[in-house]
Amino acid sequence: MNGQCPPSAQDLQNCAFFFDVDGTLAEIQPRPELVFIPPATLAALDRLQAVGVPIAVISGRRLADLDRLFEPLRLPAAGVHGAERRAADGRLRRLDLDLEALRQIEDELVQACARHPGLRLENKGLAFALHFRLAPELEEAARTLAEDFSRRHARLLTLQPGKCVFELKPRGASKGEVIREFMHEPPFSGRVPVFIGDDLTDEAGFQTVNALGGHSFKVGPGETIAQRRLDSVMAVEKWLDELVRPLKTEVYP
């Protein structure tokens, strides 16, 4: 890890934590359904919540997916890059989208992807991910398809490149925006936001917490506006463990 790593155990009670999932709390896997959150990470998140430190998950995945991954925890969360959000009081809100138009786009995408065996279409209802991790030779085909769809459906969708994926996410969905929304509500409001992420979609989140005077951490290599870096998912796990360890002893007996 580069640079000093806040917050200290003493500052912890003034912070609110926002976590990305894939590539941050969970190792990247060949397929989305193989992902899991390490038990030590789940335990650390549970501990943070138990002592009253607010946490939320900010992901490109759907809320339903996140609840399965974080079981038995059911956390405040934003899914599909901010297109849907569950507040700390359980209230749900989703971007107002033309669902019929999205269904037609889905049909069109299924047909287009069928022309590229090996290209995996993940249908998230409000967004679509074209995965080429298991067929790297299809990267250009995936890019061309995603660019074409984002151009033709620019009213609804925008292109979000990721790790071995091109996503078509709803226009207006932003991790930065949902972090800002959480920060206006209890129990997050009045605290210092901390956001940890690894990918291009997380840069909007870094921008928001930087603007709010918080702490931003980028996991792994690559250009970023985050203030600090953690080298890997394992480094995140270790950092979290070190963060919550004092909670078991002097600070929170």
Ligand SMILES: O=P(O)(O)OC[C@H]1O[C@H](O[C@H]2O[C@H](CO)[C@@H](O)[C@H](O)[C@H]2O)[C@H](O)[C@@H](O)[C@@H]1O
């Ligand atoms: O915002 P995140 O929580 O990081 O989610 C981003 C996307 O993650 C998933 O795809 C990525 O992870 C997969 C599992 O490790 C990997 O196989 C894939 O290549 C990655 O792109 C997920 O499938 C997407 O829906 C998320 O948007």
